[in-house]
Amino acid sequence: RIVYVNGDYINEHDAKVSIFDRGFLFADAVYEVTAVVNGHLIENEGHMNRLARSCNELELTLPVTIEELTHIQQELIRLNQLDEGGIYLQLSRGTAGDRDFAYPQNIQPTLVLFTQARSLLDSPKAKKGMKVVTIEDIRWHRRDIKTVQLLAPCMAKQFALSQGYDDAWLTEGGYITEGSSNNAYIVTEHNTVVTRPLSRDILHGITRQALLDLGAKHAIKIEERLFTPEEAMHAKEAFISSATTFVYPVVEINDQPIGDGKPGPIAKQLRDIYIDLVK
Numbered sequence: 001r002i003v004y005v006n007g008d009y010i011n012e013h014d015a016k017v018s019i020f021d022r023g024f025l026f027a028d029a030v031y032e033v034t035a036v037v038n039g040h041l042i043e044n045e046g047h048m049n050r051l052a053r054s055c056n057e058l059e060l061t062l063p064v065t066i067e068e069l070t071h072i073q074q075e076l077i078r079l080n081q082l083d084e085g086g087i088y089l090q091l092s093r094g095t096a097g098d099r100d101f102a103y104p105q106n107i108q109p110t111l112v113l114f115t116q117a118r119s120l121l122d123s124p125k126a127k128k129g130m131k132v133v134t135i136e137d138i139r140w141h142r143r144d145i146k147t148v149q150l151l152a153p154c155m156a157k158q159f160a161l162s163q164g165y166d167d168a169w170l171t172e173g174g175y176i177t178e179g180s181s182n183n184a185y186i187v188t189e190h191n192t193v194v195t196r197p198l199s200r201d202i203l204h205g206i207t208r209q210a211l212l213d214l215g216a217k218h219a220i221k222i223e224e225r226l227f228t229p230e231e232a233m234h235a236k237e238a239f240i241s242s243a244t245t246f247v248y249p250v251v252e253i254n255d256q257p258i259g260d261g262k263p264g265p266i267a268k269q270l271r272d273i274y275i276d277l278v279k
């Protein structure tokens with residue numbers, strides 16, 4: 001693979017970042033994952049806007065313009081002949097001379113990007129659905145900033161897998177926040193899609209926004225409000241969204257089958273119309 005590091009397109013085996021990089025020492029870095037379908041970036045404007053917002057919240061300065069960033073993404077797609085998958089982009093505050101908590105002055109940010117080939121349109125989990133388990137959300141209180149501080153979601157995902165589930169839905173104060181790396185939705189008996197409103201408690205998913213827009217266009221009722229694991233376990237349908245999964249149905253929550261235990265029609269419809277949009 002050809003990857004991008006601070007201005008250079010190089011072989012992944014030659015790519016190096018210092019042990020004093022603040023991304024490595026403090027998770028002082030933000031990231032984005034943009035899906036690629038048929039060699040094209042999906043919803044990338046949204047991802048770039050969110051990146052700029054994350055940077056702003058952390059007083060991080062992008063070393064290149066958004067136009068240049070998009071050019072780098074497109075160059076990597078071309079160099080790696082990426083047809084379907086994702087592009088990972090990470091910007092850290094940079095490499096300091098030593099380990100110091102305070103933001104150093106006059107530091108050069110570290111920018112890395114790499115591609116990941118992966119089948120997105122055709123996915124077993126989209127057909128079969130996922131089994132999720134709810135666990136306590138132990139992440140920090142600025143989940144709206146997309147930082148690489150991801151140990152809590154790694155622990156959540158690992159716990160879920162070790163217990164035979166596909167993912168975890170995180171709970172705080174008795175309500176679902178989101179999935180370990182995706183936004184969470186349920187469908188009520190009146191066919192209303194319910195998802196948590198935007199706040200500092202969840203990541204403002206780019207796919208989530210696209211689905212809300214599509215839902216409005218296709219007369220799908222959507223309500224942004226809190227919901228409990230109990231309500232979710234008795235919902236008609238459940239599903240998740242993210243850049244690289246699009247929409248995956250959830251067919252079981254805490255061992256309780258959702259609806260008839262098969263992927264639901266609204267999740268399927270949303271996945272289909274999202275795919276129509278990105279193809």
Ligand code: PDD
Binds near residue numbers: 181182183207208243
């Ligand atoms: N994760 N919530 C969390 C906690 C996430 O990490 C993600 C994305 C989402 C969905 O956001 P979007 O639709 O913009 O991808 C929600 C990415 C894909 C990742 O970490 O790989």
